[in-house]
Amino acid sequence: MEKTLVILTFACSVIALLFAFITARRVTKSPEGTDLMKKISLSIRKGANAYLKRQYKIVSIFFLIMFVILGIMAILNLLTPYVPFAFITGGFFSALSGFIGMKIATLSNARTANACREGLNKGLRVAFSAGSVMGFTVVGLGLLDISIWFFLLKFIFKLENEAITSAILTFGMGASSMALFARVGGGIFTKAADVGADLVGKVEAGIPEDDPRNPAVIADNVGDNVGDVAGMGADLYESYVGSIISACALGVAAFHDIKAMALPLMISAIGVICSILGTFFVRTREGATQKQLLRALSYGTNFSAILIAIVSFPLVYYILGSDNWAVYFAILAGLISGVLIGQSTEYFTSDSYKPTKNLAATSETGTATIIIGGLSVGMLSTLVPIIIISVCVLVAYFVSGGASSASMGLYGIALAAVGMLSTLGITLSTDAYGPVADNAGGIAEMSGLEPEVRQRTDALDSLGNTTAATGKGFAIGSAALTALALMASYIDKIKSIEGGAEKVADLSINNPTVLTGLFIGACLPFVFAALTMNSVGRAAQSVVKEVRRQFREIKGLMDGKAEADYASCVDLCTKSSLREMILPTIIAIVVPVIVGLVLGCTGVVGMLAGATVSGFLLAVFMSNSGGAWDNAKKYIESGVHGGKGSENHKAAVVGDTVGDPFKDTSGPSINILIKLLSMVSIVFAALVVSVSIL
């Protein structure tokens, strides 16, 4: 069975990567358009490349230091010798996912704009193909890395199953660290540029979005690529791999058998094939309405999801046998919950529904009321996802036999996360296509293409907001489930260490170390959100000052007679975002160790639970507030409540600007944070057990 497993997983990962490669070739063969378009696209590409180069330089110093620390711990016998290497590969593949995604996105933006000159369907195909490259690169690399490690540890080093999962979990820590750097750094870059461009360009100077006179306009477009593409790629690579490896670890703990480890891998592998099949259904006819466009995308995703739901039943039955086939419902619960959370996100953030419509109406009474309104929409929107996740946890736990064996139940929770992310290949394609369309719109505007081209890219872009909402639902939901699974893995890990079992004997919630851990853990996402928002604020302020300076000092800029100094804004964003990304990441790595040393293992468990719960709430709150403000603004721009340029619109722009770091920097970073905390705790478990008193 082990061999079949490795071969199948490896095969599916190769299929995914091949599919991505072929799609990429097809995309890059399509024409890039006019010379001006090529020039703009090139400067975006250059800016994005320059950013990533510098980011990877800084990150590699971090990885080097961590490699040394983990190496020393391995020498001290606190870790197995594979751990430092697993850590590095996790980081490497996560970075690679982001890099490839960004590469193809920056190669496709002008091509999408150019295809939109011919028609909407063509544009959709190019943009969606670019998204697919990223989607399938992420899942392909994820499965590749897991299968290679599995092969090495099982067949070359001939380790026990428990030792294998333990080493593979570290690999998740590498991926999470990299993802956090990418998300935070990219998130700060994109929002600093966006906020800076909007505040001076739109609000003060009154020029439209993506106007070439705005010195921050290229930086804004670069930001979409390094934040929304490279950041998201690294992030979802981490989610995908994290859910699989935590399920493997819990499966081995529950069954002491390779088959329990096979299941999550097989479901993911099958998911890749189903997702590829789904992509062929994404096409639309010319002149399609927004609803029809959305249907085209949903059709592909739903097809894949239903296919997985059908295929995974015999799979579970075949792998786990007739005693445990009910675990299937855990996978199904995850799949359905992901969709439901996405729908709830859409309800609260799309201007087709009441919350965002009402929010737009609050602009009538000014900026303050739309801010208050957006915050309360976000806070209120936490209720439905909380209920969905709670039901999912209970269902996954109890159908998997949690009532008789807790470890079986926890395995079920981990599988729910795997089920939720099994369609990642296609959901990520629909998600990653958004920034490409956004960029295409920018290029269309800057290179003065016909208005109908801009209309088409706008139609694609606006659709991207909806798919991004759904994507966020999956990301947040799976993060919560995976974090819970990792918390269970942490407890297992402690128990497996000599003298560890007694350290986690009393995990009662009224045990004061668990309670204080809970308090501290719950506080972390708040602190983290504050730091990242502050970073965006600081970076944005420097951009605002630079843009104002250029407007003041470059004569003829406003009349279109002189060109803005785009590079200086890109450079400013690069510098400040790289400087700002370091502290949050270090906090995420240092705090679990300190908590462990001071409060002991029970404190760490409390911390993980607290961070998961408050992180989930804060991530949903911030993402949805941001989404609602964004769409309320767009709704007003469509002509209601005074339309573009009115006082109400100005109020809505402020709301949107506040929402930017909410939904694209702090919110998504929290998803990574809560998993990274658990992975760090697992890696440093032996140290904590041997040193702490409590």
Next chain:
Amino acid sequence: MEKTLVILTFACSVIALLFAFITARRVTKSPEGTDLMKKISLSIRKGANAYLKRQYKIVSIFFLIMFVILGIMAILNLLTPYVPFAFITGGFFSALSGFIGMKIATLSNARTANACREGLNKGLRVAFSAGSVMGFTVVGLGLLDISIWFFLLKFIFKLENEAITSAILTFGMGASSMALFARVGGGIFTKAADVGADLVGKVEAGIPEDDPRNPAVIADNVGDNVGDVAGMGADLYESYVGSIISACALGVAAFHDIKAMALPLMISAIGVICSILGTFFVRTREGATQKQLLRALSYGTNFSAILIAIVSFPLVYYILGSDNWAVYFAILAGLISGVLIGQSTEYFTSDSYKPTKNLAATSETGTATIIIGGLSVGMLSTLVPIIIISVCVLVAYFVSGGASSASMGLYGIALAAVGMLSTLGITLSTDAYGPVADNAGGIAEMSGLEPEVRQRTDALDSLGNTTAATGKGFAIGSAALTALALMASYIDKIKSIEGGAEKVADLSINNPTVLTGLFIGACLPFVFAALTMNSVGRAAQSVVKEVRRQFREIKGLMDGKAEADYASCVDLCTKSSLREMILPTIIAIVVPVIVGLVLGCTGVVGMLAGATVSGFLLAVFMSNSGGAWDNAKKYIESGVHGGKGSENHKAAVVGDTVGDPFKDTSGPSINILIKLLSMVSIVFAALVVSVSIL
């Protein structure tokens, strides 16, 4: 010992009430000023009275319904027959505290303004005396109610100690329900009026604060009284009583002895005397700077706190004996933590320190950046209080012998809350004086008194913001500790019910029912904050429209030739706030019962922990964001960053307006919410145990 206990507590409560009565007589004897001042004060008084009358009417319907429900449960033997009556008296005394506080505040506002005509010291004395009346009414009524019930249950009905504490806890539920109504209703009223007055008056029409031409100006002043005074009175009555009764309950559970119950009562009783002594030190000389004014107030508070720290040592030693005297350090930890949380609040919200100064600077780049900045200041400010509370919980638990007996440790946590609130008599006096000074400023402005009078009232008012910050520290800190103590009481209560012990056998944080309870509980403060903010938003919008209408339709209003229709704004605020206060309170009462029935007792414990943790974070975040915006605005008004009327100032006003519901409606209500949830759970414990399956 029991008799001495009752007599001493009763005596101290009578002393507190007498002191309040004498102070009230002295205040009301001072002159009210010119006819215009009398007239304005009268309309504020009328508005506030009318509001409270209508509020009490609605609330009494609620209490009647609850009385019937509890009565039926008592008949079904799910509760002791004293419970429904205890519930009613708790609500009654809580309401009475708010009512008396508001009565004296509305009688003192003009008198304070008038005293400020003579000098700053005179003004301070009048305003502070009015605050003292409220402070000592609250503690006096609290001790009175507890001692009467104790007397009845012990000596008339001759109940066991356990049965006594159990009945007295219900009395806390009555107080909490009333407090929630008062805080939410009053909070919505005051902020709807404030936001409405600011948005149209300050921002749109450009007239100063408290300008008599603003139709919402009387409503704004009424709001200060019904929200910041009556709401706060009911709120802190609940906190005070809640901390004492939860300590009594845990004390009896730990020691099975009346002496453990005596301790919290005695500390509170001694606290009353120390607080009265402290009030005599609050005076300042003419022309005092703000720092000297603050020193005058701190001198009184610190004197009381140190006195209590000294006196409670022999008290603990005498009552608990040489084996358990270390419990003293739990009380001390509480006392110190309260002060430290207050200081941290001051650091993050006062314009003497960096966070608020930096926040003011963000106004340079517009409204969006000051909003982002304020949110991140608030989120970041949760870290220090979380650490303080965590350390306090650990110290209180372990010094009280938690390592050998968990119930002793939990008793220690409850005593820390009692220690924190032991100086409530004087801290509440310094807190409640703020709204009086605020009102006095309004009256000075509206009745056209000399500019130096307004300067003096402004000095007093601005000081009030700082003391309010400290007061909030105590309120939030004690709420968290009390909520933890009540959670422990809940577990004790379940164990005491037949068949209950097995229902709380596994309280591990990785038990899925505990976990889902945690998720749901943590979500409640978010939903609650959203609902209350929405309510403020809705109510404020109606005020905005009404004020705009009056500006438009009443000819000559802006030139001061015609008078605004103040009453219509007061009426509008009254109606909307009363309508809006019902839903949040009902949620707080219904949810614990539903969670209990669906998830069982372990789910309830998870819910209580989740609500406490996320409620604490959200309350600190919201209060401090609000405070920082408020003071950033005042800082700009002092002449920096462009000063009053500049674009930066306008941005800061928006921040302040967003902060209003944060700090005065949602934030403080959450404190009550987290305790009410536990009390409701305790009262319905028997029902849940007998009905739920899990």
